[in-house]
Amino acid sequence: xEYSKETLKKLIDEKILRHFGCKEQEVTEQQIYxxxxxxxxxxxxxxxxxxxxxxxxxxxxxxxxxxxxxxVGTSLKNNLFNLGIEEKMRAVVADYGVNIxxxxxxxxxxxxxxxxxxxxxxxxxxxxxxxxxSCTGFSIxxxxxxxxxxxVDGWQMEFPDNWLDMGDVWLVPREDEAFEVKFDGRVTExxxxxxxxxxxTDYNSVIAVPYxxxxxxYDSPAVNNLVLWSAKSPNRIDxxxxxxxEYVKSMEKNAMAEAISKVLYPADDHYEGKALRLKQQYLLVxxxxxxxxxxxxxxxxxxxQLPDKVAIHINDTHPSLCVPELMRILxxxxxxxxxxxxxxxxxxxAYTNHTVMSEALERWPESLFAEKLPRIYQIVREVDRRFGLxxxxxxxxxxxxxNYMDIIANSQVKMANLCLACCHKVNGVSKLxxxxxxxxxxxxxxxxxxxxxxxxxNGIAHRRWLCQANPELSGFITELIGDGFIRDxxxxxxxxxxxxxxxxLERLQKIKHNNKLxxxxxxxEHNGINVDPDAVFDVQVKRxxxxxxxxxxxxxxxxxxxxxxxxPSADVKPRVFIFAAKxxxxxxxxxxxxRLINMVAREVNSNPLTRDKLKVIFLEDYRVSLAELIIPAxxxxxxxxxxxxxxxxxxxxxxxxxxxxTCGTLDGANVEILEQVGKENIFLFGMTAEEVIKQWQSGYxxxxxxxxxxxxxxxxxxxxxxxxxxxxxxxxxxxxxxxYGSADxxxxxxxFDSYKNIHEEILKTYSDRExxxxxxxxxxxxxxxxxxxxxxxxxADDIWKTKSVKx
Ligand code: 26Q
Numbered sequence: 001x002e003y004s005k006e007t008l009k010k011l012i013d014e015k016i017l018r019h020f021g022c023k024e025q026e027v028t029e030q031q032i033y034x035x036x037x038x039x040x041x042x043x044x045x046x047x048x049x050x051x052x053x054x055x056x057x058x059x060x061x062x063x064x065x066x067x068x069x070x071x072v073g074t075s076l077k078n079n080l081f082n083l084g085i086e087e088k089m090r091a092v093v094a095d096y097g098v099n100i101x102x103x104x105x106x107x108x109x110x111x112x113x114x115x116x117x118x119x120x121x122x123x124x125x126x127x128x129x130x131x132x133x134s135c136t137g138f139s140i141x142x143x144x145x146x147x148x149x150x151x152v153d154g155w156q157m158e159f160p161d162n163w164l165d166m167g168d169v170w171l172v173p174r175e176d177e178a179f180e181v182k183f184d185g186r187v188t189e190x191x192x193x194x195x196x197x198x199x200x201t202d203y204n205s206v207i208a209v210p211y212x213x214x215x216x217x218y219d220s221p222a223v224n225n226l227v228l229w230s231a232k233s234p235n236r237i238d239x240x241x242x243x244x245x246e247y248v249k250s251m252e253k254n255a256m257a258e259a260i261s262k263v264l265y266p267a268d269d270h271y272e273g274k275a276l277r278l279k280q281q282y283l284l285v286x287x288x289x290x291x292x293x294x295x296x297x298x299x300x301x302x303x304x305q306l307p308d309k310v311a312i313h314i315n316d317t318h319p320s321l322c323v324p325e326l327m328r329i330l331x332x333x334x335x336x337x338x339x340x341x342x343x344x345x346x347x348x349x350a351y352t353n354h355t356v357m358s359e360a361l362e363r364w365p366e367s368l369f370a371e372k373l374p375r376i377y378q379i380v381r382e383v384d385r386r387f388g389l390x391x392x393x394x395x396x397x398x399x400x401x402x403n404y405m406d407i408i409a410n411s412q413v414k415m416a417n418l419c420l421a422c423c424h425k426v427n428g429v430s431k432l433x434x435x436x437x438x439x440x441x442x443x444x445x446x447x448x449x450x451x452x453x454x455x456x457x458n459g460i461a462h463r464r465w466l467c468q469a470n471p472e473l474s475g476f477i478t479e480l481i482g483d484g485f486i487r488d489x490x491x492x493x494x495x496x497x498x499x500x501x502x503x504x505l506e507r508l509q510k511i512k513h514n515n516k517l518x519x520x521x522x523x524x525e526h527n528g529i530n531v532d533p534d535a536v537f538d539v540q541v542k543r544x545x546x547x548x549x550x551x552x553x554x555x556x557x558x559x560x561x562x563x564x565x566x567x568p569s570a571d572v573k574p575r576v577f578i579f580a581a582k583x584x585x586x587x588x589x590x591x592x593x594x595r596l597i598n599m600v601a602r603e604v605n606s607n608p609l610t611r612d613k614l615k616v617i618f619l620e621d622y623r624v625s626l627a628e629l630i631i632p633a634x635x636x637x638x639x640x641x642x643x644x645x646x647x648x649x650x651x652x653x654x655x656x657x658x659x660x661x662t663c664g665t666l667d668g669a670n671v672e673i674l675e676q677v678g679k680e681n682i683f684l685f686g687m688t689a690e691e692v693i694k695q696w697q698s699g700y701x702x703x704x705x706x707x708x709x710x711x712x713x714x715x716x717x718x719x720x721x722x723x724x725x726x727x728x729x730x731x732x733x734x735x736x737x738x739x740y741g742s743a744d745x746x747x748x749x750x751x752f753d754s755y756k757n758i759h760e761e762i763l764k765t766y767s768d769r770e771x772x773x774x775x776x777x778x779x780x781x782x783x784x785x786x787x788x789x790x791x792x793x794x795x796a797d798d799i800w801k802t803k804s805v806k807x
Contacts, residue, residue: 003043003085008092011039024096030166032096033076033103036089037169040079044214045172048223054805055134056299061308061802063128063135064292066322067315068284069118069264070125070139070226071146072110072213073464073624075170076103078126081468082218108163109623110170110213111145112228114268114584115543116650117354119624120429121315123461123650124795127788129217129224130463130487132804133796138288138319140280141171141211141228142264149582149621154598154726156583156591158266171211171228178209179290180234181283187374198332200375206257207232208287218463219487221807229287231260267584269545270359278364278372285321293329303334307347311800314351314423317362317415322349323422324379331379338382342422350799351419351426352456354647356433356441357547362415369413380418384408387421394448401444420445420452425799427454430648430669432689454798457672458648459791462489462783465654470632472511473658477780480504489787496781505773512635512659512776519578519633523617529605531615535574536766539660540638541622541630544581544590547645551731552748553577553638554597556755557616558715558723561604568609573763576615580622580630592731594618599724627651632658635776636683636762639664640755642746644689646670653786659776663758665751669786676782681775683765685758686751695750702744705752706736712752 015035016027027035055062080086090100113119121137128135147158185203189196213226233254241250260279265272292310300309314322323345330341355361370377384407395401403409407417420426420442428434434455438446446453467474467486477485480498485491498504516533523531540553557577564570579597583590601616619626637655639646639662646668656662656673664670665686674682687695706713719732735744744750766772784790796802 001046003088005088005091008039008085008088009095011042012036012092015039027096029098029102030106032093032098033106033166034169036093036103037076037107040076040083041170041172041214043083044079044216044223047216047221048214048225051222051224051805054221054807058805059299059309060134060805061800062292062295062310063133063796063800063802064288064310064312065121065124065128065135065137065315066284066288066313066319067118067121067137067139068281068318069113069315070110070121070137070228071113071115071118071624072122072226073119073628074104074107074109075213076107077468078464079216081463082126082130082216082220084219106166108161108165108167109145109625110163110167111161111623112139112142112264114146114264114266114582116648117268117316120458120650123459123464123788124792125215125224125226126217126461126464127459127792128796129215129222130220130789131792131796132217132220132222132807133224133792133802134222134805135224137215137224137226138284138291139226139228140261140264140284141230142261143230144263146264146582146623147266147585151594151598151618151620154595154602156594158585160263170213172214174210174212177291178207178232179287181206181208181231181286183279183282183372185374187378189378195335196331198375204253204257205234206260206283207234208283210287210291222805227288227291229261229283231258231283233257266582267586268360268543269357269584269587269590271362273363273365273368275368275372278368281318282321282325282373282376285319285325288319289322289325289329303330303336303344304340306344310348311802312349313795313800314349314419316352316354317419320351320362320415320419321373321376323418324376324383327379327383328375332375342383346422346424349419349423351423353416353426353428353433353437353442356436356647357645363412364415366408366411366413380407380413383418383421390448395444405444416442417445420449424452425454426452427456427799428647429456429458430672431455431457432644432666432671433647433668436644436689456791456794456799457669457786458650458653459786459788460650460653460657462657462787462789465628465631466657469628470511470515470658472514473508473632473780476507476511485784489784489789492784493781495777499774499777502770505770505777508659508777509769509773512633515633519629522629523619526619527617529615529617531576531617532574532612535576535615536635536763537576537578537633538636538638538663539578539630539634539655540640541578541580541627542649542651544583544587544594546589546593547746548641549746549748549751550579550581550597551593551735551746552640552751552755553579554593554600554616555712555715555748555752556759557600557604557614558718559711559756560614560759561600561610562711562714562718564610564613570613572613573766574613574615575763576617578617578619578630578634580619580626582622589730589734592728595726596719596723596728596731599726599728602724627654631655631660634658634660635766635772636660637662637664639667639670640686640751641665641667642748642751643667643687643692645746653783656779657783657786659780661762661772661775661779663762672785676785677775677778681778681782683758683762685754687747687754692747695747700744700747700750702738702747702749703736705749709749709753711756712749 182203481494637660663683719728
């Protein structure tokens with residue numbers, strides 16, 4: 001259905017009257033925001049019902065994307081854009097005297113994720129809907145998403161993110177589709193006439209209530225659902241306790257049940273065996289699988305056909321309880337034998353790995369697992385026993401290998417091994433990462449089941465990250481090559497026709513300048529600092545982690561500062577180094593690094609000798625909507641992880657698409673960016689993944705670098721002597737001495753010189769603006785392969801074996 005401006009206006013008027021009982025004259029901006037969102041929601045709902053009936057008619061294979069995180073960001077602009085009614089709606093709200101941009105600013109981010117993995121899930125939902133796939137996302141409706149970050153005296157402080165206050169407009173509660181989820185208790189097995197009857201008693205129940213968030217495709221009839229589960233207590237109060245006068249205690253159980261969906265764990269770097277996290281994971285898996293099976297039984301009814309009709313994707317190991325839970329359903333509820341149940345489970349599930357860092361691989365304490373999920377534990381034990389037999393066949397006598405590959409070993413349940421043993425496909429998220437999985441981390445699995453391993457390089461929602469975040473650039477590209485790139489990002493290569501067109505290159509520079517002005521304005525408002533929009537904007541935005549090496553960036557800035565102090569009148573192009581990053585709340589070193597960046601900023605920005613040539617900005621509370629402001633203004637994209645550690649990176653793709661040039665190591669998807677743009681259009685430095693391993697094995701000694709490299713020594717000594725009155729002895733110690741005998745684990749000092757040199761090269765190149773602009777154009781032109789549309793098609797074709805719904 002087409003919506004005219006008049007219809008939209010009428011619909012909003014109705015909402016205002018019905019929901020707020022007021023007329024146009026009395027309405028507040030916030031009420032207009034809500035009314036507008038509700039009208040958009042109704043439009044989506046109508047489209048969704050149409051799309052669903054086609055999915056049913058065509059018996060399309062359904063995909064379910066299970067993820068503990070979906071970093072949705074804001075929805076109003078995205079939905080209006082995808083529905084093709086943004087301009088109309090702008091005019092409608094203007095009739096109320098409101099600028100639609102101020103409605104956009106009012107909307108809180110749905111911060112239901114930490115970083116890359118969560119944002120990837122959201123980008124994929126967008127692409128799947130655009131590609132007309134039937135794809136349902138499942139996650140948790142955290143009452144509090146990723147914390148709000150404030151910087152106080154250089155320190156990160158965390159505050160709760162009460163997003164539901166305003167963000168709930170996009171959620172449609174479905175109390176009628178709630179499911180029971182059971183924890184704790186005891187399991188007994190009885191063999192009756194050759195049938196194993198499992199009895200589960202003394203358990204504690206939680207009710208999982210779904211909330212639907214609709215996700216529309218761009219210029220597409222498809223509207224899919226992101227289903228978010230909320231935990232509710234089954235009994236409002238415990239009447240036994242209540243009647244005994246224990247009023248407060250009677251409420252306690254409620255609170256315990258409802259705590260499950262209270263808050264997102266803000267760690268994305270290391271895994272912690274917390275009972276509440278295990279319960280969150282089981283809530284997601286158990287409720288989602290019940291919902292999937294209910295739909296499937298209604299539409300098909302033959303469990304043996306499950307793998308033909310349903311694909312379930314496990315986004316990292318966080319939802320890996322899908323393996324034993326689907327087994328449980330098939331065994332205990334459908335009465336299948338083990339072999340058939342296992343066959344169906346393996347063929348239905350696929351798993352994406354997002355990390356090679358061993359501290360991030362999930363391992364649950366066996367006792368906790370057995371206590372919280374007794375039936376699931378029994379099933380995992382049996383999977384482990386049978387997998388052990390296979391391992392014995394292949395690696396008989398090699399106890400170290402078998403121990404490493406076992407699902408249960410040393411009183412731990414290893415979730416990645418469980419996924420590898422079961423899922424029919426396992427993929428890494430960039431070519432390099434997938435190679436490392438095959439050749440190193442999971443080599444012994446690859447050896448016995450090579451057919452499972454595959455690669456799908458990550459992708460990003462280019463419509464959000466280019467068309468919506470950078471409308472001026474997007475508009476200019478449309479002038480040059482038409483608007484076909486919005487649907488098919490590969491069309492961006494046609495920009496190469498303008499590679500030597502002076503006017504085009506200058507216009508690109510002008511657009512970048514405007515975006516820099518917009519960011520400079522924000523910096524002025526939030527940090528109280530004036531930055532020169534003609535300076536080079538050098539950007540590192542991502543979660544804070546040692547392996548991502550924000551420390552290398554800030555040490556190098558300290559070095560530039562030293563050089564400037566030696567020669568304050570040097571004729572160098574001014575630079576602004578921009579950081580934004582949240583650290584996991586318990587990650588002490590990460591927080592120290594944030595403090596260091598802020599203290600360096602304080603000193604550098606206030607020194608009259610240097611402040612016109614060098615500025616350092618730390619923008620607090622990095623989130624999707626802030627990324628949408630920073631990325632279009634970036635000229636240099638810092639992707640400087642130690643090679644071999646960053647599985648892919650997706651910020652690198654977003655920055656490239658907006659014309660920033662990558663300054664990076666050969667890590668993750670940077671390798672594929674190089675492949676696209678060629679070595680003349682990227683600033684590469686540092687050791688390769690292989691060199692990192694070699695150097696590590698041959699005994700890496702950062703102290704030797706400290707002793708022999710004066711630039712390094714000056715910077716590290718400065719950490720010890722203090723910056724803006726604060727010393728950073730722990731940071732200096734970890735770089736040179738290190739605890740547990742591992743100094744500079746991420747080889748920051750080893751790559752220092754190479755990093756310093758590449759930055760000199762960057763400055764040289766920037767002084768030839770035409771050359772730099774051409775590099776920028778080439779980066780935009782070659783970013784098409786990094787669209788999530790490409791990635792999602794690979795998942796659909798190679799892993800899920802599903803097709804677009806025809807229209
Ligand atoms: C695990 C257990 C307990 C609590 C938290 C976690 C947890 C949560 C989130 C562990 C890891 C994460 C997130 C990881 C992540 O974002 N990885 C990134 O995924 C991106 C998408 O594939 C890649 O581009 C990045 O390279 C990778 O670091």
